[in-house]
Amino acid sequence: MTDRISNKKNITLSIIAIIVMLAAIYVLDIVIKPTSSWSNLMTCLEKGTIYALVAVSMNLLNGFTGLFSLGQAGFMLIGAYAYAIFAIAPEDRATVYQYYEGGGLIHFSLPHMLQDMMGGADAFGGTIGYYLGIILLMIFAGLITAVIAFLIGIPVLRLKSDYLAIATLGFAEIIRSFFQWEGLGPVTNGSNVLRKFASYDSSIFPVLVAGICVAFIVLLINSSYGRAFKSIRDDEIAAEAMGVNLFKHKELSFVISSFFAGVGGALLAMFQNNINAAPFTSNMTYEILLIVVIGGIGSITGSIIGAYLFVCCSEWWLRGLDAGEFLGIEADFMSPGFRKVVFAVVIMCIVLFYSRGIMGTNEFSWSGLFNFFKTLPKRIAAVPGKIKAKFSNKKHKKHTENVKEAQ
Amino acid sequence: MSKENVLRVSDITMQFGGVVAVNDLSLEVNKGEIIGLIGPNGAGKTTAFNVITGVYAPTNGRVELHGETIAENHPHGKMKAMYKGQNDGKYTDVKVLTPDKITKKGIARTFQNIRLFKGMTVLENVLVAMHMNMKAGVFGAALRFNAAEEAKMREEAMELLRMFNLEENKDDLATSLPYGKQRHLEIARALATKPQLLLLDEPAAGMNPQESDELMRMVGKIRDDFNLSILMIEHHMQVIMGICERIYVLDYGALIAEGTPEEIQNNPRVIEAYLGVDD
Numbered sequence: 001m002t003d004r005i006s007n008k009k010n011i012t013l014s015i016i017a018i019i020v021m022l023a024a025i026y027v028l029d030i031v032i033k034p035t036s037s038w039s040n041l042m043t044c045l046e047k048g049t050i051y052a053l054v055a056v057s058m059n060l061l062n063g064f065t066g067l068f069s070l071g072q073a074g075f076m077l078i079g080a081y082a083y084a085i086f087a088i089a090p091e092d093r094a095t096v097y098q099y100y101e102g103g104g105l106i107h108f109s110l111p112h113m114l115q116d117m118m119g120g121a122d123a124f125g126g127t128i129g130y131y132l133g134i135i136l137l138m139i140f141a142g143l144i145t146a147v148i149a150f151l152i153g154i155p156v157l158r159l160k161s162d163y164l165a166i167a168t169l170g171f172a173e174i175i176r177s178f179f180q181w182e183g184l185g186p187v188t189n190g191s192n193v194l195r196k197f198a199s200y201d202s203s204i205f206p207v208l209v210a211g212i213c214v215a216f217i218v219l220l221i222n223s224s225y226g227r228a229f230k231s232i233r234d235d236e237i238a239a240e241a242m243g244v245n246l247f248k249h250k251e252l253s254f255v256i257s258s259f260f261a262g263v264g265g266a267l268l269a270m271f272q273n274n275i276n277a278a279p280f281t282s283n284m285t286y287e288i289l290l291i292v293v294i295g296g297i298g299s300i301t302g303s304i305i306g307a308y309l310f311v312c313c314s315e316w317w318l319r320g321l322d323a324g325e326f327l328g329i330e331a332d333f334m335s336p337g338f339r340k341v342v343f344a345v346v347i348m349c350i351v352l353f354y355s356r357g358i359m360g361t362n363e364f365s366w367s368g369l370f371n372f373f374k375t376l377p378k379r380i381a382a383v384p385g386k387i388k389a390k391f392s393n394k395k396h397k398k399h400t401e402n403v404k405e406a407q
Numbered sequence: 408m409s410k411e412n413v414l415r416v417s418d419i420t421m422q423f424g425g426v427v428a429v430n431d432l433s434l435e436v437n438k439g440e441i442i443g444l445i446g447p448n449g450a451g452k453t454t455a456f457n458v459i460t461g462v463y464a465p466t467n468g469r470v471e472l473h474g475e476t477i478a479e480n481h482p483h484g485k486m487k488a489m490y491k492g493q494n495d496g497k498y499t500d501v502k503v504l505t506p507d508k509i510t511k512k513g514i515a516r517t518f519q520n521i522r523l524f525k526g527m528t529v530l531e532n533v534l535v536a537m538h539m540n541m542k543a544g545v546f547g548a549a550l551r552f553n554a555a556e557e558a559k560m561r562e563e564a565m566e567l568l569r570m571f572n573l574e575e576n577k578d579d580l581a582t583s584l585p586y587g588k589q590r591h592l593e594i595a596r597a598l599a600t601k602p603q604l605l606l607l608d609e610p611a612a613g614m615n616p617q618e619s620d621e622l623m624r625m626v627g628k629i630r631d632d633f634n635l636s637i638l639m640i641e642h643h644m645q646v647i648m649g650i651c652e653r654i655y656v657l658d659y660g661a662l663i664a665e666g667t668p669e670e671i672q673n674n675p676r677v678i679e680a681y682l683g684v685d686d
């Protein structure tokens with residue numbers, strides 16, 4: 001009974017939190033975006049949100065199904081292109097596809113087409129049509145990515161973990177070259193940038209889309225299929241002995257994860273307003289993997305926190321280190337590249353103190369959050385002791401552990 | 408009255424390179440029976456289970472469940488030249504179902520080295536075993552259109568946990584349970600697949616005499632309550648002798664004796680091979 005009451009309370013709290021958050025983003029979007037001084041905040045919010053979605057989709061595969069796949073950047077690339085190619089207004093095609101005769105092969109844009117059909121750019125109906133087109137095209141981008149993942153999965157998912165990592169990594173590189181191939185130029189614009197495609201105006205849009213996608217993944221993980229995924233992660237032989245069809249469920253997880261990577265790629269294209277295959281290297285996959293590991297393999301909350309931390313550090317907070325001024329301190333050694341040194345140290349510290357990531361395999365809960373703040377002073381007070389224990393000899397460590405056990 | 412056959416293992420040989428782990432093994436389990444499979448360490452008992460459940464494709468021989476072939480093979484390629492068993496040319500089909508298909512057909516098992524899902528709770532461990540019978544698709548399940556089905560699954564899982572006195576531990580991580588309870592959970596999880604034949608691989612390993620006594624009673628109760636047949640590997644002689652209707656004895660992969668507990672206890676070959684070296 002008390003269970004049900006607290007459950008109701010949690011749902012109410014969650015709904016209030018979501019509404020407050022969306023309202024805050026809406027206000028920030030109006031107030032901050034036109035000013036330049038705080039624009040970093042909105043950039044990080046949008047990019048962090050997109051990275052959060054991509055990291056969560058990677059975590060579904062790596063953290064919840066135990067498949068060590070490194071194809072994320074490749075799938076994002078497919079999604080980004082699938083979106084961009086069909087979202088450039090016909091009148092802009094000649095400038096975008098300037099090296100190809102007649103503005104390339106494709107001559108329509110779904111968002112612009114629906115906009116015109118529903119009343120044009122100035123009408124409310126037109127705006128609805130425009131966003132409807134964007135959403136439909138994003139789903140299309142996800143589906144294309146999912147179909148390609150399905151086909152790749154057939155041979156690749158039969159491999160054991162290290163081989164799977166190598167195979168998916170190789171696949172991502174092939175995809176990148178494929179999209180840059182001149183022969184496909186009339187469609188992909190070869191190695192040139194795709195730009196002038198339809199995009200969102202308000203920061204609310206990526207937050208809403210990513211929010212819905214992450215919510216679906218969370219629901220999936222907590223369903224019977226999620227349990228089957230986790231059983232494969234924990235013990236393939238036992239999972240199979242319990243009637244879990246290994247290949248079917250691996251394929252399912254791979255396809256769903258890729259769908260959301262594709263949607264994430266489409267969002268990234270919109271965020272950047274231009275897209276090019278070149279930056280979708282294995283480095284991008286490693287960035288996302290880093291987010292997953294820092295946040296906690298097997299924690300959705302961790303991936304989300306990790307994504308915002310990563311994006312804020314690399315795009316905003318630590319930027320000053322490259323520019324020569326950080327927190328009001330000016331120094332010569334702060335030259336371009338120094339940011340990366342500090343960033344590496346930050347990551348090492350996180351790994352040192354949270355060996356299983358910031359969240360481990362835990363998830364967000366309201367009671368957990370309240371508890372976090374309640375015990376915060378106590379834990380801060382304990383930090384010096386913890387550091388001491390980390391760096392002192394083994395004997396001492398054993399002693400503190402014994403004390404902990406006794407308590 | 409002739410007995411209804413459940414499992415028939417015919418001339419199974421399992422060879423790993425030069426090692427013949429199981430050599431021409433034939434055995435039968437009939438409906439409602441509790442059958443023992445014993446033998447010294449390394450005799451090939453677990454390997455026999457692995458062949459029956461589809462983990463390994465046998466080198467030669469056939470396994471049938473209710474008269475339907477679930478595994479049949481004969482030596483191929485390199486194995487053809489190395490093959491050490493008899494019955495060459497007797498089996499011509501090649502058909503090896505994967506373990507999940509075999510489980511779906513009605514064989515469930517436990518593992519000698521406990522293989523619970525360590526990142527999952529006790530309840531979730533049991534629920535995984537019910538997943539294969541779920542009707543909802545992935546979207547239906549994720550979007551909770553199957554709430555009634557899920558609720559029913561949970562209710563059935565809780566019933567199994569109650570039977571093994573695990574209901575209070577339902578939200579604990581499976582690996583946080585004490586050893587004996589982990590073994591019970593393995594059996595509960597296997598039963599959740601609704602099997603007709605249950606394979607138990609040393610269910611009493613590591614238990615004290617009192618615990619194994621309790622387990623023995625439990626095994627009998629499971630057979631009656633769930634109306635199934637049981638094939639069990641066990642080293643505790645009082646468990647095996649007290650509960651099994653028939654016993655098969657393996658030594659170096661080969662069957663050396665078969666019979667009632669009394670016959671086995673008095674069989675000189677068994678005494679020599681097995682009981683003589685029992686600790």
Ligand SMILES: Nc1ncnc2c1ncn2[C@@H]1O[C@H](COP(=O)(O)OP(=O)(O)OP(=O)(O)O)[C@@H](O)[C@H]1O
Pocket residue numbers: 423426427428446447448449450451452453454455519
């Ligand atoms: N996958 C494998 N590859 C090679 N040899 C194997 C394999 N599996 C089992 N064996 C060998 O087969 C033989 C029988 O092993 P098995 O585990 O079936 O014995 P067991 O009767 O279950 O013994 P125990 O009582 O110790 O559990 C052993 O010699 C073992 O080394």
Ligand SMILES: [Mg+2]
Pocket residue numbers: 452453454519
């Ligand atoms: Mg064994």
